[in-house]
Amino acid sequence: MTLSTLLIVALGAALAGFVQGLSGFGFGLTALSVWAWVIDPTLAAVLSVAGSLGGQLVAAVRVRRGFDLPLLAPFVLGGLVGIPLGVALLPRLDIDWFKAILGGLLVVWCPAMLFAKNLPRITVGGRAADTVVGLAGGVLGGLGGFTGVLPTLWCTLRGYERDVQRNVIQNFNLSMLLAIMIAYLASGVVRISMLPTLAVVLLAMLIPTLLGTRVYAGISEAGFRRLVLGLLTVSGVAMLASALPKLI
Numbered sequence: 001m002t003l004s005t006l007l008i009v010a011l012g013a014a015l016a017g018f019v020q021g022l023s024g025f026g027f028g029l030t031a032l033s034v035w036a037w038v039i040d041p042t043l044a045a046v047l048s049v050a051g052s053l054g055g056q057l058v059a060a061v062r063v064r065r066g067f068d069l070p071l072l073a074p075f076v077l078g079g080l081v082g083i084p085l086g087v088a089l090l091p092r093l094d095i096d097w098f099k100a101i102l103g104g105l106l107v108v109w110c111p112a113m114l115f116a117k118n119l120p121r122i123t124v125g126g127r128a129a130d131t132v133v134g135l136a137g138g139v140l141g142g143l144g145g146f147t148g149v150l151p152t153l154w155c156t157l158r159g160y161e162r163d164v165q166r167n168v169i170q171n172f173n174l175s176m177l178l179a180i181m182i183a184y185l186a187s188g189v190v191r192i193s194m195l196p197t198l199a200v201v202l203l204a205m206l207i208p209t210l211l212g213t214r215v216y217a218g219i220s221e222a223g224f225r226r227l228v229l230g231l232l233t234v235s236g237v238a239m240l241a242s243a244l245p246k247l248i
Helices: 003-023 027-035 041-062 069-092 095-115 126-144 149-158 162-187 192-217 221-247
Strands: none
Touching: 003 027, 003 041, 003 192, 003 221, 027 041, 027 221, 041 162, 041 192, 069 126, 069 162, 095 149, 095 221, 126 149, 126 162, 149 162, 149 221, 162 221
């Protein structure tokens, strides 16, 4: 790998680390929007999961907002079921159409929520609904590493306070990413030749992740809601940008 490519990889990791430290999610989508132009998709996927996992571990230490197991458990249990389903669906699903549909929904729905005076709040469904959303997040993780997109949107619609939402998303993503990384290691996807680039990613994202967690501490409830919805909108745009050229 050339020096210029390594610098681009480091830049993507730094940007993604800051976003994840600030919001609790978004490493993969941010990094892949930079890396997709210069490195192999398999390597990009491994780097994304490793960087996301590293960032979540750093954030879990820096941003401790409690550990509410009864609240978190349905999401995680659903997600662990969803990951192998996503992996099984991957060869049978047109991933570009999937990205286009999901990206389109995020681009339309999240800005509408962002500018709404009063957000709709979902109170029905209880833990069963949380489990279904966790399962959907796991499926998305198996399909492309997008574990945090739907659970983050769901927590916003639930009306959870900033720290409660951070607790759910941060620990959910940490659990899902750990499971995906174990699967990668067990299946031989992670190769020894990838280790130097993995080291570059982990070093490049460390300080930006810490900076992101510091900025998070000063964000208000309303500011955090705007940040999350804005990042989900950007995620939708990124999905559309990667999928539409292949469909047109």
